[in-house]
Amino acid sequence: MRRRRGTRRRLIAGRLRAAGGAGGALQFAARDRGARDARSRHRRAYRALVAAVLWLAAASGAALGGAGCRGGAGAPAPPGFPPGAQVLHLAVQDDVPTLDPAAGYDTASWTFEQMIFDTLVRYSDGGVDLVPEIATRWDESPDARVFTFHLRRDARFTNGRAVTAADFKYEIERVLNPATRSKGMEYFREMTGAAEFQAGHAREVGGIATPDPWTIVFRLDGPDPIFVQKLAMPFAAAVPHEVVERWGEDFSSHVIGSGPFKLAQWIGGQRLVLVKNPDYFIKGVPRLDAVVEEIGASDDLQWLKFEAGAIDVSRIPSAEFLYVMKTPNLRALTLHIVDIATEYLGMNCGMKPFDDVRVRRAFNYAIDKHKIIALLNGRGVVAEGVLPPGLPGFNPNLKGYPYDPARARLLLEEAGVGKDFSPTLWMRADRTEMMIGQSIQQDLALVGVQVELKPVAWAPLLEAIRQPDTVALVDLGWEADFSDPQNFLEVLFSRKQWGGNNDTFYYNPEVDKLLAEAAPLTDRARRYALYNRAEELVVADAPWVFLYNPVAYMIRQPWVNGYVLNPMRPTRLEQVWLSPHGRGRD
Amino acid sequence: MTRRLNAMELVGAVMVVSLVLTALFAPRLAPHDPTRAVAPTYGDPGRPSAAFPLGTDELGRDVLSRIIWGARVSLIVGLAAMVITMTIGVAIGLVAGFFGGAADFALMRFTDVMLTLPALLLAMAFVAVLHPSLLNVLLVIGLVSWTQIARVVRAETLSMAERDFVTAARALGGSPARLIAFHVLPNVMPIIVVMAVLGTSGTLLLDAGLSFLSLGVPPPTPSWGRMIEEALIYFRTAPWLIAFPGLAIFYAVLAFNLLGYGYLRARGGRAGR
Numbered sequence: 001m002r003r004r005r006g007t008r009r010r011l012i013a014g015r016l017r018a019a020g021g022a023g024g025a026l027q028f029a030a031r032d033r034g035a036r037d038a039r040s041r042h043r044r045a046y047r048a049l050v051a052a053v054l055w056l057a058a059a060s061g062a063a064l065g066g067a068g069c070r071g072g073a074g075a076p077a078p079p080g081f082p083p084g085a086q087v088l089h090l091a092v093q094d095d096v097p098t099l100d101p102a103a104g105y106d107t108a109s110w111t112f113e114q115m116i117f118d119t120l121v122r123y124s125d126g127g128v129d130l131v132p133e134i135a136t137r138w139d140e141s142p143d144a145r146v147f148t149f150h151l152r153r154d155a156r157f158t159n160g161r162a163v164t165a166a167d168f169k170y171e172i173e174r175v176l177n178p179a180t181r182s183k184g185m186e187y188f189r190e191m192t193g194a195a196e197f198q199a200g201h202a203r204e205v206g207g208i209a210t211p212d213p214w215t216i217v218f219r220l221d222g223p224d225p226i227f228v229q230k231l232a233m234p235f236a237a238a239v240p241h242e243v244v245e246r247w248g249e250d251f252s253s254h255v256i257g258s259g260p261f262k263l264a265q266w267i268g269g270q271r272l273v274l275v276k277n278p279d280y281f282i283k284g285v286p287r288l289d290a291v292v293e294e295i296g297a298s299d300d301l302q303w304l305k306f307e308a309g310a311i312d313v314s315r316i317p318s319a320e321f322l323y324v325m326k327t328p329n330l331r332a333l334t335l336h337i338v339d340i341a342t343e344y345l346g347m348n349c350g351m352k353p354f355d356d357v358r359v360r361r362a363f364n365y366a367i368d369k370h371k372i373i374a375l376l377n378g379r380g381v382v383a384e385g386v387l388p389p390g391l392p393g394f395n396p397n398l399k400g401y402p403y404d405p406a407r408a409r410l411l412l413e414e415a416g417v418g419k420d421f422s423p424t425l426w427m428r429a430d431r432t433e434m435m436i437g438q439s440i441q442q443d444l445a446l447v448g449v450q451v452e453l454k455p456v457a458w459a460p461l462l463e464a465i466r467q468p469d470t471v472a473l474v475d476l477g478w479e480a481d482f483s484d485p486q487n488f489l490e491v492l493f494s495r496k497q498w499g500g501n502n503d504t505f506y507y508n509p510e511v512d513k514l515l516a517e518a519a520p521l522t523d524r525a526r527r528y529a530l531y532n533r534a535e536e537l538v539v540a541d542a543p544w545v546f547l548y549n550p551v552a553y554m555i556r557q558p559w560v561n562g563y564v565l566n567p568m569r570p571t572r573l574e575q576v577w578l579s580p581h582g583r584g585r586d
Numbered sequence: 587m588t589r590r591l592n593a594m595e596l597v598g599a600v601m602v603v604s605l606v607l608t609a610l611f612a613p614r615l616a617p618h619d620p621t622r623a624v625a626p627t628y629g630d631p632g633r634p635s636a637a638f639p640l641g642t643d644e645l646g647r648d649v650l651s652r653i654i655w656g657a658r659v660s661l662i663v664g665l666a667a668m669v670i671t672m673t674i675g676v677a678i679g680l681v682a683g684f685f686g687g688a689a690d691f692a693l694m695r696f697t698d699v700m701l702t703l704p705a706l707l708l709a710m711a712f713v714a715v716l717h718p719s720l721l722n723v724l725l726v727i728g729l730v731s732w733t734q735i736a737r738v739v740r741a742e743t744l745s746m747a748e749r750d751f752v753t754a755a756r757a758l759g760g761s762p763a764r765l766i767a768f769h770v771l772p773n774v775m776p777i778i779v780v781m782a783v784l785g786t787s788g789t790l791l792l793d794a795g796l797s798f799l800s801l802g803v804p805p806p807t808p809s810w811g812r813m814i815e816e817a818l819i820y821f822r823t824a825p826w827l828i829a830f831p832g833l834a835i836f837y838a839v840l841a842f843n844l845l846g847y848g849y850l851r852a853r854g855g856r857a858g859r
Contacts, residue, residue, distance in 0.1 A: 323822035374628035438645055438805050453805060
């Protein structure tokens, strides 16, 4: 299972990769580097020109009454809304890949899937904890192998049918079915009977039982303390089998769910409109009447539209970020959140001279992380270790490496690293990466190491880091799929991930032992204590230069209320509402 | 050959000389190391001030020093690429024009094909495949810019090859190589000089373009095109960061164009006659 560079999470170019028992985790290059790649180099080249043209377009659009820039000539008109309706306007660059929860595995798809569909549990707003959605409560066996969910009885699909346990079972079996080719398959493979089902030896997954319509029981082959988090992925949403069977592959365009919104219009490459589900099981939710997302608007166009008041929430293009932060009334409209992610400089422990821990520590002392944060205009916090703050199990007492070039020089001398040492730093070809790369290059030059920067496209970069003895230095990042330390430590530092996600080819038998011991534990205190011990060992061994935890920024109009950035998922829109007299548009 | 330079030539020559001197004496002229941070203006470029007349960039480096060192890279690339361009262009033009027939047809159709490909696009493709480095960049620029020169030199050679003095030399038993080297080339030289000077501004621009697209000389070596590219993020808050390297490119291109056109004008509008 792997994901290419789309954006599963807001603004992040990343992908999910096979992660054994630990489930997936998202490898990403950096915040604010959305779905761009080599292509973007060209785009950059005439960005200034495009911006100028767009200004003219936006200005003339505004002159024609403000609505002029929505909808192309000849396109079907957007559904009309009565005056005063609560309509949230958004704009994105790329079309939403899919609305089918079995297929979507990127930010854009998940944003809308979680509006249309319901899962048993979901992450709390702004948090990393699970809260009930369709489930009213759930029980976990002490060995973390049996999970029983009790469902609410008032949830209905928008076609009128009640949501039952069978609908969840149906969707998970659909995801597991090889014919569906779902990227979510690996998350449910450890269910009892999943292998037989996938091989075609069983008609259903034996490990999923529905003793009555309002109860569902999952049995696993082995303990998995983070299993419930997997059920919070849209892959495990309730879908009506009769609708899926009717439309087949086309289900994505005719989705029916039980969520707070339902699909009203989706014109590929142009517009996606969701309207309120009046029968949603929570009264008074959603507060919006509709969400209109305009597709095909570049970052710059989105920004111009935002400034013109034509859209309600926007990303902040990097060229505008400093301007926004220096303009008090714009700055007041920004929202930010520290991602459950860590940016690092990986050093290949199998390659000389990085097999010497003194060299790796020297690099940690030599690189000025505060400078990098300043370069990012504050879109990051200094990382002391592997786990990002906000992740359960984060150790606030962990001390990493301070900036100390004198000590770095001393360590390099001790290790006998001479002047001819000139490692190559691999990185994504991207403006922000290059800036950070140059900063690292400057810092290391001060301690006598001349680094050569090697910007490469995303796919070849990911290919290269899997090869042993190829990449000595690499600038990468990792983002959590699940809020658990296992999702970082086991996935990135265990021996069995060599050639997989352990891109520094790090191996410490003691760390591996701790990881194996911690994995099945359900007692959080004991679990986190073991992971913290493992993290301390990793920090001491320093296979990474622990750089920073990225901070994501968004901006919303003053009339937008209840817009909350979430660390684990795209923002949920059902609690969003608009101040009635705030906007000058409708 | 002694004649007074006209105003255009004079200004152009002074500007070119100033560029060359800047490039030669960059280590002496630049107040700071262009690759090191000299002010803590990380992420928020510093305004021009007494200490840093052109400000400091997002990595705390002195913009003036970077522009001065950038002149070195630009001139090396511009001039070296021009030498390659001239060598290829003149050789193809002379051979095609002098021998005519099948050689002319083959070489000129090849030139036409090359002309249809936009130089920047071709250079981008080459550099992307090769590894961006000083040598590769100037080689690539040289390899994509020779077409116009080949055509002009061929046209001049064609007319020269039929002149009486060439026929006379041939009658005296001169070998083709000798005829080209001692009779045709000296007479085509003026236009070659003009094309070389004007072409240098073209190669400078191409270099800036490649750098702008992150395909130029890799960092930390300062280059004007990359400086503009890196400054784009700060367009709203630090426009001078784009303006100064932009002016440097403008100055260099103007210098070579003034010199070239001034020389052209001095020779009566049409070079080579």
